[in-house]
Amino acid sequence: MDCEAFIQEQIASIRQIVGGGLAINALSGGVDSSVVTVLGHRALGDRLKTVFVDNALMRQGEPQYVVSLFTQMGIPVELIDARAEFLRALAGLVDPEEKRSAITRTFYRDVFGRLVRQSGARFLLHGTILTDIEETVSGIKRQHNILTQLGIDPEQEYGYQVIEPLKELRKDAVRQVGRVLGLPPEITERIPFPGPALAARIVGEVTEERLATVRAATAIVEEELGDWGAFQYMAVLLSDRATGIRNGQREFGEIIVVRCIDSVDARQASVVELPWSKLRAISERITAIPGVNRCLYDLTPKPPATIEYV
Numbered sequence: 001m002d003c004e005a006f007i008q009e010q011i012a013s014i015r016q017i018v019g020g021g022l023a024i025n026a027l028s029g030g031v032d033s034s035v036v037t038v039l040g041h042r043a044l045g046d047r048l049k050t051v052f053v054d055n056a057l058m059r060q061g062e063p064q065y066v067v068s069l070f071t072q073m074g075i076p077v078e079l080i081d082a083r084a085e086f087l088r089a090l091a092g093l094v095d096p097e098e099k100r101s102a103i104t105r106t107f108y109r110d111v112f113g114r115l116v117r118q119s120g121a122r123f124l125l126h127g128t129i130l131t132d133i134e135e136t137v138s139g140i141k142r143q144h145n146i147l148t149q150l151g152i153d154p155e156q157e158y159g160y161q162v163i164e165p166l167k168e169l170r171k172d173a174v175r176q177v178g179r180v181l182g183l184p185p186e187i188t189e190r191i192p193f194p195g196p197a198l199a200a201r202i203v204g205e206v207t208e209e210r211l212a213t214v215r216a217a218t219a220i221v222e223e224e225l226g227d228w229g230a231f232q233y234m235a236v237l238l239s240d241r242a243t244g245i246r247n248g249q250r251e252f253g254e255i256i257v258v259r260c261i262d263s264v265d266a267r268q269a270s271v272v273e274l275p276w277s278k279l280r281a282i283s284e285r286i287t288a289i290p291g292v293n294r295c296l297y298d299l300t301p302k303p304p305a306t307i308e309y310v
């Protein structure tokens with residue numbers, strides 16, 4: 001693919017659609033939203049307002065890391081603290097699709113609706129890619145960022161129009177465009193991370209305490225497997241519990257699943273055959289997290305499993 005031509009076309013098209021108006025976009029620090037942020041800034045300059053919404057579901061240190069990285073690149077990012085709002089919306093929900101829709105609603109209707117009204121923007125620049133659309137339309141999973149394809153008219157429902165410059169690209173092409181745009185490898189080579197963030201890795205209710213557990217496990221897995229060259233790796237918190245022993249006492253503890261997969265475009269995935277010593281090191285660190293007394297390695301490819309658990 002000719003990345004330069006793609007970039008020029010998208011810049012022209014964003015300028016034409018937005019005209020003299022204002023646009024807003026949410027940066028998550030993933031490849032897709034980072035590429036959209038740079039494209040949007042090239043097209044609109046300071047007529048694009050970029051926000052990072054802290055939804056309480058982020059990885060350790062993520063909001064501060066992403067905001068400072070883009071600030072260094074000369075792109076100002078406003079950090080919006082919406083943690084309480086998301087935790088309220090998720091309280092009591094255990095069904096995967098209900099959790100996903102609560103996140104979509106809180107993000108697009110409540111938080112974004114408000115930000116758009118306050119900023120006077122009429123356009124939302126959005127990092128939807130082809131795979132998100134395909135999997136949602138085929139009914140495999142409702143991706144958090146799909147609106148129109150699910151029959152939601154954002155203009156009517158939320159008061160803004162959505163622009164999706166990446167909707168014909170797959171992940172590998174988005175990474176290429178990011179490299180040509182000059183994004184650093186920390187971003188362009190970053191492993192995929194789902195929009196619903198750590199909520200996609202908690203089976204059952206999402207609470208602050210359960211988020212802290214999966215966040216700690218995620219940090220360990222990312223540290224241990226960062227150099228492995230796998231497509232994606234993660235920690236998942238199950239809703240079951242298991243009996244264990246800690247300090248000589250019986251403990252009915254939490255169970256963490258570790259997943260590490262290879263894939264080209266996330267449509268199919270195979271499990272990485274990690275050496276026993278690596279698995280043991282990960283397991284020892286994970287079972288040192290307070291309340292966690294089991295660590296399992298997931299051997300299931302996609303299909304029949306999906307990559308995420310929720």
Ligand code: XMP
Pocket residue numbers: 135141142143144145192193194195196200232266302305306307308309
């Ligand atoms: P699944 O679990 O569907 O994941 O096999 C395929 C790839 O997509 C990521 N994923 C998401 N990305 N919003 C996203 O932006 C989502 O709602 C979402 N769900 C899954 C997942 O991490 C994997 O790379």
